[in-house]
Amino acid sequence: MTDHSSLPPRGRVARQADVARLAGVSQSAVSRVISGDASSSRIPEETRRRVQEAIAQLGYVPNPVARNLRGKRTQLLGVHTFEPLFPHARESFYFEFLLGIEERAEESGHDLVLFSSTGDGSGTRRIYRAETNRLTIADGSILLGMTPDRAELARLWQDGYPFVHIGRRDVPGAPFPCIVPDYWSAAAEIVERLHALGHRSIAYVRDSIGGEPYDDRRAGYREAVEHLKLRDDSPGYTDEVAGLPDVVVDALATGRATAVVVESERIAETLRARLAERGVSVPRDVSVAVLEDTAATGAGWSDLRIPRKEIGRIAVDRLIAMVEDPTAPRESVLVRCDLVAGGTVAEARTERGA
Amino acid sequence: MTDHSSLPPRGRVARQADVARLAGVSQSAVSRVISGDASSSRIPEETRRRVQEAIAQLGYVPNPVARNLRGKRTQLLGVHTFEPLFPHARESFYFEFLLGIEERAEESGHDLVLFSSTGDGSGTRRIYRAETNRLTIADGSILLGMTPDRAELARLWQDGYPFVHIGRRDVPGAPFPCIVPDYWSAAAEIVERLHALGHRSIAYVRDSIGGEPYDDRRAGYREAVEHLKLRDDSPGYTDEVAGLPDVVVDALATGRATAVVVESERIAETLRARLAERGVSVPRDVSVAVLEDTAATGAGWSDLRIPRKEIGRIAVDRLIAMVEDPTAPRESVLVRCDLVAGGTVAEARTERGA
DNA sequence: ATCAGGTGCTCATACGAATGAACACGAGGT
């Protein structure tokens, strides 16, 4: 049994009751002084002072856990990554996002919880584990990762837990907000640039990677091509042809198409090599634009920059809004990507070959 | 008032009481089933099953905050950095530590709390802020940073809060455990290497930076020099002469000393420039060893590697030990640094000049 | 003299889970 009568708390950390006893008031009075509640601030200056003195003397600090239990927020924002941070950290997939998240969390007075306990060594982390949802420690969470579990996202949404996802993920029945690089606009803008440089016949090459993020790129490309009345030499950017089709290489090598938009750096490298074999050089003969952020490899592609830090900051803001007002709108946010001129896009060459 | 009689929790998250009602048992029974308490596991299989069913049906998840209030651990480990993570992150001062910390936290089933709320935009973070100690959310914390506040460390220790510090910090009256690169051994070992390469007269150059970490380097150097009976050409490595004294440059330029151990890359660079002015080259004429990790700049110094990831892992282990057993020993841990051969230390040249 | 209204507090309870103590019940021993 705890000794509630001895004045100085021995070995034990001070609580409001200790402060109250020392100041000669009740625990509730201490609580009211601390929370500085305006509505019931009928505590006079003199009492306030006595309480503050007792607080200082005992080195009392409020227990945030108990506070939270009573309905207050913990001021904790969770960060759940579907893969461990560390193997990928160097490649800055997560890292830049984290910088933005931390920056904004500091500004808004929140702490971050990195959910690392959810791993099992398999390289995949689960939200619901042992019938427990650790995320509930935090007021809300930011989710990110390359291989999210749709079922978990759906369940989390059903549970009414506030969260945002970095990167676009469509889960039927769970319209949670995503913070997404605006690939649609980026793709359209790249096409516009090619058009402005005189390219009239261009192509698009899909990577084998599927998933929502790519739908946007394809739609943006298609839209711009149609709007600008360009000739499209892709074998069909809406169907399932992935990788680098010979027909595209041919079109570019013969000059039938003068520019190409590709989804990944990997494909772009392959393409450049294939063209080089046929004496066609980039960007002299053919312009190549890449629809992903290749900053990490420093290869100098004409591509785009994902504003990761900015996305992290926005994610925090949206999450806080959701936590503070559960009825707040939950739409996704598109974040503009800057295009990088790079060295692989140039003016269209006026006729060659033939 | 909450409706405690309606069966399905509407909008509200399920708690043990809800599960209990559905399973037709008491809240305590549910608690016992969940914690699987061996001593009082007088709950028969049949009841367990009913409770588990109810849990699944309601999607009940324990509230870790309430659990913690009742003296149980939160399985949260705090990470407090005295400066914000982001401006320094790139330089990997904190970063590599974090990798090790996260890795080990995952393995041991803990989550990490990054205390970012403690900043005020000034670039310095305080533990005690607004008369509150946020760290208490976590079971214990790992502290790291370049400019810790001694008073805060002392208070934290007085409060009996479990924490470890990465890097050596001596605070009178607060013998908390530090996880420290073993600079003493590294310095001694470097001297041994120089000795093995034929150097018989060497010097030591202090950086202007003060602080505990440097005491060890100096002691390790001095010890090895004495033990190996080398001639020491430093102007006095124990007194307050910092920076690059002319007398050392002279000794090296004239060949009176053939090798030098310097505390920082900055000093090493200056020294190399000064020697070059006098036609003396490194390492042909003079060997230079640096007593800090210069991996980041890639300048190829003969130096040491701080095992940051390993240090992070050890910090987690020590902290968990402290949390689980408050009477556990609290000594600091020295972690061995590997020496890097590098390109600035070579065999002693047999006589020159004179 | 009485009462309304304000001030300065305290009381009691809730938050969600954990847990020592205790109770009800049945089996088995004497």
Add this chain to the structure above:
DNA sequence: ACCTCGTGTTCATTCGTATGAGCACCTGAT
């Protein structure tokens, strides 16, 4: 028939804080 013991479960309390309700007192108006 009565006592003991073990089993299965509930009761009541605790953790530290927040807060609506309410009490005691004082002032000023009627």
